[in-house]
Structures are given as structure tokens and as C-alpha cells.
Amino acid sequence: MKVSVDIELLSTLQATLEAARLEIKKAKDREQGNEPLSIEEAAKYLKVSRTTLHTYVKSNQIVPSEFGNRVWITRSELDRFIERHRRKVYA
Structure with missing residues (x-):
């Protein structure tokens, strides 16, 4: 029995599977808190300015990840960081 495979269909299926694999990985990263955020996204997440975020990074209160020129x-x-700086309320 000989099966003919449409090369274009095969290529499309491979691309679709790869895209799905990447989306699953991103979802797992978000779930585990490993989702990489840009400096702008991190500042928005903390609700501070980029300057304030840079101050936290320079004082080693927040440790960024780097790869090449990407941070x-x-x-x-x-x-x-938020948990360490949470105010303690005394009753």
C-alpha cells in the first residue's frame, strides 16, 4: 500500500503543531510564574515607572534575567519582591 502525502499539507500541519507546542509552553510558564516580562511590562505589573523599576534592579531588590542584549x-x-515588601498589619 502506497500513501501519497501532500507536501504543502504536511508543512502546514508541522507549522500548526509547532505553534501549538509554543502556546502550551507559554501557558505553563505563565502558570509557574516563569513568564518573561519586558522592562515595560514589569513596570506596569508593579504599577511603577521604568525609572523606579531600574532603581530596584540597581539596588539588587529585583534580579533580572539577561541573554545577550535582552533583559x-x-x-x-x-x-x-512584592511579598518581601508587603506591609505587616498589627491588630
Whole structure:
């Protein structure tokens, strides 16, 4: 039995599967807090200016990730920062 495969269809299916794999990985990263955020996105997440965020990074209160000339901050790093700076309310 010989099966003929349409090359264009095969290529489309491969591209669709790869896109789905990437979306699943992004969803898992978001779930685990490993989603990389740009400096702008991180500042918005903390509701501070970029200047303030840079101050936190320079004082090692927030540790960014770097690869080449790309810099990002994970959501879990920002959540840890928020938790460390949460005010304690005394009753």
C-alpha cells in the first residue's frame, strides 16, 4: 500500500503543531510564574515607572534575567519582591 502525502499539507500541519507546542509552553510558564516580562511590562505589573523599576534592579531588590542584549524579569521574581515588601498589619 502506497500513501501519497501532500507536501504543502504536511508543512502546514508541522507549522500548526509547532505553534501549538509554543502556546502550551507559554501557558505553563505563565502558570509557574516563569513568564518573561519586558522592562515595560514589569513596570506596569508593579504599577511603577521604568525609572523606579531600574532603581530596584540597581539596588539588587529585583534580579533580572539577561541573554545577550535582552533583559527581562519573570513574574515570579516580581511576586517575590512584592511579598518581601508587603506591609505587616498589627491588630
